[in-house]
Structures are given as C-alpha cells and as structure tokens.
Amino acid sequence: MARMKFLADAERCIECNGCVTACKNENEVPWGVNRRRVVTLNDGLPGEKSISVACMHCSDAPCMAVCPVDCFYKTSEGVVLHDKDICIGCGYCFYACPFGAPQFPQDGAFGLRGKMDKCTFCAGGPEPDFSAAEFKKYGRNRLAEGKLPACAEQCATKALLGGDADVIADIYRDRVLKRGKGSEVWGWGTAYGRPEKKPAAQPGAKS
Amino acid sequence: MKRLIVIGAAAVLPLIAAGCGEKATVTVYIQGQYQGKPDNQPWDSEQFKGDKVAWEKAIKARNLGQNEYVRAAPAAN
Numbered sequence: 054m055a056r057m058k059f060l061a062d063a064e065r066c067i068e069c070n071g072c073v074t075a076c077k078n079e080n081e082v083p084w085g086v087n088r089r090r091v092v093t094l095n096d097g098l099p100g101e102k103s104i105s106v107a108c109m110h111c112s113d114a115p116c117m118a119v120c121p122v123d124c125f126y127k128t129s130e131g132v133v134l135h136d137k138d139i140c141i142g143c144g145y146c147f148y149a150c151p152f153g154a155p156q157f158p159q160d161g162a163f164g165l166r167g168k169m170d171k172c173t174f175c176a177g178g179p180e181p182d183f184s185a186a187e188f189k190k191y192g193r194n195r196l197a198e199g200k201l202p203a204c205a206e207q208c209a210t211k212a213l214l215g216g217d218a219d220v221i222a223d224i225y226r227d228r229v230l231k232r233g234k235g236s237e238v239w240g241w242g243t244a245y246g247r248p249e250k251k252p253a254a255q256p257g258a259k260s
Numbered sequence: 261m262k263r264l265i266v267i268g269a270a271a272v273l274p275l276i277a278a279g280c281g282e283k284a285t286v287t288v289y290i291q292g293q294y295q296g297k298p299d300n301q302p303w304d305s306e307q308f309k310g311d312k313v314a315w316e317k318a319i320k321a322r323n324l325g326q327n328e329y330v331r332a333a334p335a336a337n
Contacts (some may be wrong), residue, residue: 125286126294127287129301136297179298182305206322216323224327231329239300 056112056131057128057196060220060225061104064232065212068093072204072213076107078176079203082191086156089171089204105204105213108133108154108172116146116155117121130196131218132174137190140168144163174215215253 068091076082076089089107109132117125117133124139125146146169147155158167177194180187187194195202206214214221292298302308303315325331 121298126297126299128294128299129287129289130289134294134299139297163274176302176308182300182302185291196319197300197302198307199315199322201326202317203320204324211326214326216319216326218322220323221326227327228328237300243287 056195056218057110057216058131058203058221059107059109060107060213060221061106062124062212062225062228063102063104065210066091066103067104067210069209071207071209072105075203075207076172079195080173081188082170083158086158086170087152088139088156105208106152106154108150108174109152110172110174112127115149115151119145119149120144128176130176131172132176132196134173134176134178134191135171136179137168137170138145138179142166142168144169172202175200176192 069130070091071093073087075091077087080088082088089105091103091105093103095101110131112131113126114125114133116135117127120135121143122139122141124137125133125135127133142157144155144157144166147153147157152172156170158170159165160167173195174193175195176195177187178191180190182194182197193203200206202215206212206216214224287294289301292300301312303312304310308315308318
C-alpha cells in the first residue's frame with residue numbers, strides 16, 4: 054500500500070509560488086487560508102534556500118494526538134484528513150503541528166475563528182467523492198481521480214515531489230547521485246547535475 | 261510497611277510505563293470508516309468503480325512521471 058508523502062528539494066525551488074497558486078486554485082481555498090506556503094531562508098543573499106511547506110501527512114501526526122474531539126483520521130494511503138463536522142476550531146492542532154499546517158479562516162471585526170482547514174493531499178474528505186459538499190469543505194479529490202496533488206504535479210522544476218514515499222524517495226536519490234558534489238554545492242549545477250562551463254579566460258583580463 | 265511500598269510500586273510502574281507506549285500507526289478500514297470517520301477508498305470513486313489495480317496503476321504512472329531523468333531524453337552536450 055502506498056504511503057503518500059511530499060518531498061521538497063531546496064536546491065531546486067525557485068520560489069515561484071506556483072504550488073501555492075495551484076493549491077488555492079484547485080481547492081478554491083478562501084482568502085486568509087494558505088494550505089501551502091513557500092518559506093525562504095536568507096532571502097536576497099547568494100545561496101538563499103526556498104522550501105515549499107504544507108501538511109506533511111506525518112506517520113505519527115501530533116495534530117491527531119492532541120485533538121480533543123478526535124476529528125482526525127488517517128487513510129490507508131497514509132493521508133491525514135479531518136472531519137470538519139466534528140472540528141470545534143480550538144486551535145490545539147495548530148500549536149502541535151511543527152509545520153504550521155493547520156489554518157483557520159478568520160472573519161469579522163473580532164477575528165472569529167472558523168473550523169480548521171489544511172492540505173488534504175488533494176484527497177477530499179469524509180463526504181461522498183466528487184460531491185458538492187466535499188468540494189466546498191475540503192476541495193477537489195484528485196486522488197480519487199487517479200491523480201496526485203496539483204502542487205506537486207505542476208511544479209516546473211520538480212522541486213516538490215508528491216506521491217508514494219518509496220517512489221519519490223527513489224527519484225530524489227537518483228537525482229542526488231546525478232548531481233554529484235563539489236565546492237559549488239548550490240545553484241544550477243547542483244540542482245540539475247550539469248556543472249556550468251566556466252568561460253574561457255580573456256587575454257589581459259583581471260583575475 | 262516495606263511490603264506496602266513494594267505493592268504500591270508494582271501498581272504504579274505499569275501506569276508510568278503506559279506513558280512510553282506508542283499509538284498504532286497502521287490504519288484499519290472497517291465498514292466504510294477510518295477510526296470512526298466515514299470515507300470512501302479512492303478506487304471506490306465513479307471513475308475507477310472499485311478497481312484498485314487500475315487506480316494503483318494510474319497513481320504509479322503519475323508518480324514515475326515526476327522523474328524527468330526518465331521522462332526526458334538526455335541532452336546532447
């Protein structure tokens with residue numbers, strides 16, 4: 054049985070936010086809720102690193118452990134989902150999650166907090182597959198269509214991989230082996246395994 | 261008194277050890293429910309009509325399609 058996971062390659066991510074946009078578009082996520090975000094370290098400096106973060110569908114999910122109303126469940130594909138009809142919007146899962154995945158829609162002048170919303174690995178929710186209720190509450194159910202999450206499938210640089218953990222781990226391992234290693238451990242050469250050719254030295258040029 | 265302490269310790273030890281227990285991470289799907297929450301298996305959708313093999317084949321193809329080293333022909337340098 055597949056165990057669905059995301060794998061983000063910081064060497065390849067170019068902070069295009071295509072995954073964030075694809076997620077919002079595919080699931081029609083409301084304003085103020087970001088099921089996926091791109092986090093950049095050392096922004097603007099040489100060697101900056103970006104990584105796409107959402108629910109990582111933990112094998113032993115802390116959100117499931119702390120939920121006082123037990124609204125979470127894990128599918129046989131390893132996807133962590135929740136039932137919005139049971140959720141009370143307490144926010145414990147937000148404090149427990151190391152990735153900040155649980156999101157809470159806020160509305161009104163006093164920031165009324167709604168029911169928790171998070172990445173579903175494009176697997177919908179407890180409502181019948183492809184129903185209007187499922188789409189409204191949880192977004193599109195691509196997994197039941199035989200597809201993988203929109204964020205990973207649209208990633209132009211394939212920095213974000215999503216799917217069966219064994220398969221994507223093999224893809225990543227293969228990629229790392231092709232990259233090799235060297236003094237320039239970041240940049241195009243590292244990401245794509247083709248070291249840039251240095252231009253021939255010009256006569257009289259300062260070195 | 262010593263006997264009482266031993267009995268007390270024997271009673272408390274299993275409770276302390278219970279804190280080190282690990283919750284089972286294996287998911288069980290019983291009567292259309294995961295841990296009491298109803299949901300369908302992805303291959304039970306209208307598209308696959310319960311054909312698990314066809315669903316797994318479709319997902320596997322999508323999985324492998326993410327490897328551009330296999331998908332694209334190597335560029336001639």
